[in-house]
Amino acid sequence: MPTRIFLNLIGGRWVASRTGKTLRNINPARKDDVVGEFQASSPEDVDAAVNAAAEAWKTWRLTPAPQRAQILYRAGQNLVERKEQYAQEMTREMGKVLAETRGDVQEAIDTAFYMAGEGRRLFGVTTPSELRNKFAMSVRMPVGVCGMIAPWNFPMAIPSWKLLPALVCGNTCVIKPATDTPLSTINLVQALVDAGLPPGVVNVVTGSGSQVGMRLVEHPRVQAISFTGSSEVGRVVGQTAAGLFKPCSLEMGGKNAMIVLDDANLDLALDGALWGAFGTTGQRCTATSRIIVHRDIAKEFIREFVDRAEDLKVGDGLDESVQVGPQINRQQIETSIRYCEIARKEGAKLMTGGKPLTKGAYANGYFFAPTVFAKVKPGMRIAQEEVFGPVVSILECSSFDEAIAISNGIQYGLSTSLYTRDVNRAFRAMRDLEAGITYINAPTIGAEVHLPFGGVKQTGNGHREGGIGAIDFYTTWKSVYVDYSDKLQRAQIDTGE
């Protein structure tokens, strides 16, 4: 079969990049399987896309929000109909197992329907004026052209968190998909185009961060930036946007802890730990990468957990019986290898895994064995730094307070979890865990689209995706005063009459 060539979407037309170059998208489970060639775009392509988005904004911002929402409803319906095809294509380009890519498409469907509902809300605030015969209100206004930089681990869900709220709020968009997973973003956008989205309202430019991403951040006509990715890149994006006084939402790393207390339902905690640590091959920002377990149950927990980790079936995510797919690329495999070396040198005890899987059916993909380290101490790098792979550290604690202190003793603050049957401790944890998300008796993954998603500390810069958090980011408040007294009334001065 000839390799499929995918184009950029600019001003409603699918066009090739001016560079004439493409980037190859391969299946991480089978490196000889080429998903397609995607445009290796240049800053000039970004400029064309931003101009198209700015032009489209003139009419899109005036389209009534409930009408904008109709397009989202139809796009959601298109995704429902294409769910299986898009999930298969996502597994092929990203690697995670089919059950999870179906979930990823479902997350975009949920976001489409939720955000479509916002079309008939987008509530503002009315409030009494301090003056007579005067009316006061705050209304939500769109921001303008929004630039979006998406990660590869949720190739459709996370672009949907960015595009769909931005659209219903009346913004137009230029999105740069992750270089490893552009097809799923294109599929999402195709669902919108087929739903009747006017030309230029969403534009897609594929390519590298340095050529495409940075131009988006710097472009004077881009009014807001939404970025999900590494802290390293996020720092540059955030600093650049700050210099231009551009609103910028950053979602970055995590080192998420699951605390298992001595009164926990152990079986439940084991199920949760396995799913939290090895779901998506550990490549979620919210992945469980530290398990803080009470000393009294540690031995039993570790033995059972290691047994279950060894039983996981690793392989090509297109095989329905596989539980853990490949990592996304060579670089991520190298990061996992490097952190396993670091952990060993620091004195952590390797219980299972610790190396890439390279033999037989694994030879042609980026596979890494589910890896568990025990005897990890809070200050070790393996307990502090994000790996973004199937590598989990087990730490021990002797009290609830110590567990909270260990969980909080990191630079990140995305997700946390506590397993206990003690309601008092559960409520203290909900208050005291430093994180944007806390789960009780569930692992650190599993956020739902109608709640704010994001973290504290170095995970983010205070913004949220999902739910009302996204509406807050993609709108700006305008306060409006209407004086119907027919005379000059001075605020703060003429208030005594």
Ligand code: UN1
């Ligand atoms: C991520 O962790 O990278 O909460 C995103 C979850 C998913 C989204 C995760 N709904 O597990």
